[in-house]
Amino acid sequence: MQMKTPERAAFDALDHPTVVVVGGGFAGLEMIHRLAGKPFKVILLDKNNYHCFQPLLYQVATGSLGADSIAHPFRRTVGPMRNVIYRMGEVLRVRPEENCVETDHGCVKYDHLVIATGTVTNFFGNRQVAEEAMQLKSINQALDIRSDFLQDFEAALYLEDEHEQRQRLNFVIVGGGPSGVELAGALAEIRRTIVKHEYREMHNERMQIHLVDTNDAVLANFSPKAQRLALKYLKQLGVKVKLGMMVTDFDGSTITFKDGSTMESNTVIWTAGVKGRPIPGIETAVEQRSGRYRVDALNRVEGSRNIYAIGDIAQSTADPKWPKGHPQVAPVAIQQAKQLARNLRRKTGSEWVPFKYREKGSMATIGRYKAVVDIGPLHFGGPLAWFLWLFVHLMSIVGFRSRVMVLTNWAWKYLSWKNTIRLIIRPYVRKTAVAAEPVQG
Template identity: 45%
Template sequence: MVIVGGGFGGLRLAQKLADAPVQVVMVDRNNYHNFQPLLYQVATGALEADSIAYPIRKIFAGQNNFFYRMADVKGIVPATNTVQTSVGDIRYDYLVLATGSLTNFFGIESIEKNAMQIKSIPNALNLRSFIFQNFEQALLETDPEKRQALLNIVVVGGGPTGVEISGSLAEMRRHVLPKDYPELDLKKMQIFLVEAGPALLGPMSKASQEDAKRYMDGLDVIVRLNTAIKRFEDGRAYYSDTEFIPTENLIWAAGVNGAAVPGLPDELVTRNKRINVNMWNQLPGQPNIFAIGDVANMVTPDMPKGLPMLAPVAQQQADLLAENLPRIIRGEAPKEFSYLNKGVMAIISRNKAVVDMPKDIHFKGFLGWLAWLFIHLILLVGFRNKVVALVDWAFSYFSSDQALRLIIRPFSRKDMKDDKGKRAAEHATATVQYNPTPPAIQEPAGQPTPAS
């Protein structure tokens, strides 16, 4: 069995198959599992990058039926049961696509070219460096308009990621930046949260939406609802043909696409690049190919647009698929998937969070904040990561400070690389055969006007 992707779904599935009569081969471009919900804290200096990542090989140390290959997946060939990668072709008996999601720029070229995103640890580190580099540049800038653009930050997208990073930036503006940049008039620094819809946290309850808006107002974050950024160029984020927000810092958190793999029939891939699957995560017409997590588009009567792109969905699908695969191998009927909603949450700032639980249970504030901390702490992979995150959070809470304001890797927009998996140098192609028994593996040979 080949699993493409080491995210929440792929990781859980490989672990659940530890005692199954299969050889598990995981392919991922990174040699670590990345805890995406906390990427924004790396971007704002609240956590170390290595506290939200854990080596894949270390996770599976001692699992004898597991093998890992670090590679980019270029496509699949269902007719020959082959995965094409940057290190060669990998043959499979069963294939599971757990590739997650990619940022959706909605075809706006200027935003894709110039905006920052938060989908990976390199993204988060680049964003952190970029913001602090612009503050350093603002100290030297004599033109008031250019200085304002260097100070302003625009976050596009009012979902959990946009809300959480906006709140974190507002906390940093209030408690951290005045100590580091006493020469700057940080009262002029503006944080905009721009949402195309009528409310923040659209998928959550009305109570959570209202609480999030009130918390944002209390943090002096300027919330623009029913507003869409149309283009971003020359230090201007345009929300109409002539009106703009002056900024050099635009963070795009407005949407995601599924990370579909080339080679599948067109009718299986939706417009937002998710892969249609049946109720046991099998691709229609492809009996030995499955998809789980964000990339899987499983439609139910309650979710006509597909199940939400959340980690609990991926993990529950992985759990059921691990049960179903032995049944499928034996020729038995698989069980159908049923999603158990355990609730959703979003943190805004210290002591401020919103939580929606099943049966319309909602709570907020300090209790919601504690619940958010506890859930994310136990979900982190590795004891060390849990301890480091807890220590960093405690330090930030009691000192109102963030210690990781480091520009370790200076970043500019010309350094942006393609996040779709391309690499400058390709490895030599070789064919790798995996034999399920025994578990031995061969090595791969007009004049615009600014907004107030």
């Protein structure tokens, strides 16, 4: 029999209810912070051993930040929390009748289960596009994009034919929300600075960035003023914005739109939507279209007594100001976690307080000195918005070291454009290339 360390023995001996938190994103991480030092035994389960700050994924994808700047190891977070432990593992099923979750390493028992598993990319059922397009939801995917565009630059230099070179350097981003807009702006700046100075043998205007959206405006959830400004900034950077266009197919080299028109490109990056990927076991509570768990005003999963969902995976229609559900953004995830933790800490018998989202504003950046901000009645853009964006994101990153790293990288980048994270460390291999490889033997 294995001897327990005193630390582990002390954790096991705690005579408190066990809260299992699945997912250490914005919601799960806030949850464990709020329960640390409180009368609970908390077990955090995540398939990755780090928290990922998704709002800056596009900066990893475009070589402005290294992956470790936006990731923070869970063990570092839970180290000082005596009543919290972390286990790396993917939760495969919930067994509500036994109060346990099944992971790829075994079962974990709970008294309260908090599901905070976030979302995955939504291709709206288009399997061919899902096969071929790139995504921006995880660090792995961001690193794939980074390698891919750098490989494209290198390969383009070998191409004599202008048409082939343009096809190789045609980048199409689908989805004009904040992720798509920010990525398009960052790629346009790469063309203006890096390509111009470091790929001198290449005509930089042969690199084109297209941003496609079915809506009539970019940043659909922002104010009309922010939308207009964002469009202006994108055009100033030379991004070709195609509004009211729907991508219906992409075979790896040709994109087809709903109106029958086509465009040649090797690279489509899909940022057009997300959906929940619910864990099997409590299917009856899943909203089919969004893949999210229907929850009540207390974030309790429909039909359950002790299972809660928070963050992007939760869909509540109980908040009077948000009858269609809350937006899938970090502040909602954080506020829901705070409220649920407060409720869990209430004395037995006292009434729980329903969740109400307090919207603080929205912001998106579109290159150096260009950003748009909506805060209450204020809608503005330009350098002030950009500095505000920098400040808010810098302060939100988990970990002092990461903050210092991000600040240093940004300062170096925006002052000199000489950051050197543009490394192809793990080359990206397209699925079609793998499929085309001759079978050995």
